[in-house]
């Protein structure tokens with residue numbers, strides 16, 4: 124079993140932060156841990172590229188959010204199933220100027236008592252820098268088990284051979300950095316990749332499923348055990364997506380398809396009542412989805428803290 128909970132084990136390590144920034148829960152037989160990698164400041168314009176500026180501005184006011192820029196949360200998931208420890212995405216890493224508050228997951232994982240060497244599998248929802256960047260940090264590469272398996276969709280690997288940015292709306296340097304990061308990730312980890320087509324059971328109760336949309340190989344992770352469910356939805360939804368599932372995000376390589384995928388997953392979650400965790404929902408991002416006319420409502424769980 125994991126020695127993880129939401130408190131620091133006595134006598135093991137001094138807390139280096141006031142807030143542990145990790146949240147543990149049990150899902151049937153599965154141990155689940157959400158770890159915050161920190162936050163990314165981004166211009167608000169990226170969250171609604173097809174909405175009238177006045178509508179976005181009104182929504183930001185309604186949400187008590189600043190008009191120009193906002194801190195995008197960044198969550199990573201860890202799952203223990205039997206003998207396997209599975210990391211879902213790896214955060215941004217601390218190597219990018221302009222994002223000094225991200226790249227925290229490796230030390231937060233260690234302070235939760237989980238060594239990187241104990242990770243048997245990594246699932247990559249998609250190859251954007253805020254999901255694979257953490258694996259390019261030298262110290263992380265050194266500490267990973269040399270036999271680690273990295274699961275990624277065939278469509279994702281193929282896409283980054285000749286990535287299409289024609290339908291995205293990103294701040295200027297971003298497409299280039301995304302391209303070089305994905306290329307480096309493929310170069311450095313090619314021999315560890317376990318490529319799946321549509322769906323793959325990584326461990327009992329842990330299934331990765333291709334959705335496409337955000338990127339052609341974007342995938343979600345479905346956890347199921349003891350009659351309970353949790354979906355890690357990657358970048359299929361952002362905070363604004365509940366009120367406006369049809370608003371396009373600037374980082375979506377196919378915004379129309381992304382909106383379709385988002386609606387489908389929201390409907391699925393509203394129907395099953397399963398838990399949702401997504402990369403960019405506010406930490407700890409554990410909640411449920413309720414249908415609300417043409418929109419959806421985010422229903423956070425009560426922290427068991």
Ligand SMILES: [Zn+2]
Pocket residue numbers: 251253254358402403
């Ligand atoms: Zn992302």
